[in-house]
Every structure is written in structure tokens, then in C-alpha cells.
Amino acid sequence: MSIVLRALVVEDEPQVAIVTRGFVERHPGFQVVAVAPTGEQALDAVETLAPDVVLLDVHLPDISGLTVLRRLRSRGSRVEVVAVTAARDLETVRLARTQGVRHYLVKPFDMQTLHQRLDDVHRAVVQERALAASTLDQAGIDAVLGSSSAGPRLVRKGVNDRTLQTVEAALAEAGSDASAAEVAERIGMSRVSARRYLERLVELGVARVEPRYGSAGRPEHRYTATGS
DSSP: OOOOEEEEEEOSSHHHHHHHHHHHHTSTTEEEEEEESSHHHHHHHHHHHOOSEEEEOSOOSSSOHHHHHHHHHHTTOOOEEEEEESOOOHHHHHHHHHTTOOEEEESSOOHHHHHHHHHHHHHHHHHHHHHHTSOOOHHHHHHHHTEETTEEOOOSTTOOHHHHHHHHHHHHHHOSOBOHHHHHHHHTOOHHHHHHHHHHHHHTTSEEEEEEOOSSSSOEEEEEETTO
16 A cells, blocks of 8 residues: 555553554554544644544543544544444444544454454545546545445445345344354354454444453454344
8 A cells, every 4th residue: 555544543541542553553554643542632633633534432531532523523624534432322323424434443343353444444535535636427426425326335345235134134133142153154154254244234333243251262242233
């Protein structure tokens, strides 16, 4: 990736901030220009540093991330924002979306998951820069708005609409929470693929994810349809 985007990490938990910064800096398309532990510091950093992307926690000690987002938009800032948070309620997701958030990453997450989101962000920002100097045709408008005449634009590589609908239906039929492995077994696909589609459903706000901690090892992610 020849274009490197400047990123601001907004996170009040010091250890989480260190880990998130390290994850971002391991992505070849991004460099971290600052870490802000409060909403007010985040607003100042956006104004003084002009980052391309803000990784924004929703829960901050002074003002909420959604308040930060509203203030940024009221000041005319169109900076790309990735909501990075433990908040999974539908209302928070919808409010973030109304303020132009197109990428929503649920804690806890690993580096691979974050890099998948950053890939999407990098692709979108670079594409919009390329389109900025030209008059848009329908394809260009669809690319900016994240839609197409055939339905929602699925930015994540390797995700198609029909399979996404199958995974969504399988999750709804589960009646309660289910793991990626359980969904994969139900519809006959790999666990890795099932998790990719389930994470896409979380992004779209039609599913939520909760970590379940066992006696040892990494937590198991359990997915639930938001209507369940």
C-alpha cells in the first residue's frame, strides 16, 4: 500500500490503547499520529493533527464518543471514523451510523479482525480521494454511499449477499446465541468463513457478539440475532 493514512486512536484504557496502537502500526497502510484518552483531547487532536482516520471508543471518561462524533460533524469534519467499542446495543450502532460511521469494531478483537476493518477503511478513503476530482457517474455515487442498485454494498472481501442471508437465517433459527463453529456446522461451511459472515452481520447491526470466557484459553465469541 503506497498511500499511508494518518490514524488517531481514542481510548481511555492505557493497556488497550497500547495494544490498539500496536495493531494499527502493524498495518502497512496506517501510521498512528497520536493517542487521545478523553473526548476533549480527541477533538483537539483532530483539529491540530488532521488525521485521516479516527479509531473512536464510545465510552470515554469525560464525554461519550458519540458526542465527540457529533461535535466533529458540527465543525464540518468529514474524517473517517471507526467505532471501536464494547457497546453492542442497536441504538448506539444506529446513532453512530447517522453520524457517518461506516465501520464498527466490537471489543474484544484481535489484530486480524482490526486489519480487516482497516483494509476496508483504506480502500474506501483511497477510492473517495480518486473520485473527488471527477464528476461522479452512478457507479461512483454508489461507491461513495456504500450501495448499489442490487442492494447493500458489501465492502468486506469474500462476502456475498446470498451467503450472508443464509448465515443470518441460520443464526435466527438457532433461537439463542451460537458460535461460528455451530453456525458453520448448521449450514455446511468452514468456521473461518462463518465467522467472517457473522462479523459482517454485527457490522450491519443485525447481530451482536459477546465473548464467553471458559476455564482456560481464549474467549469464545457467541453471536445472537438482534431480534432474538
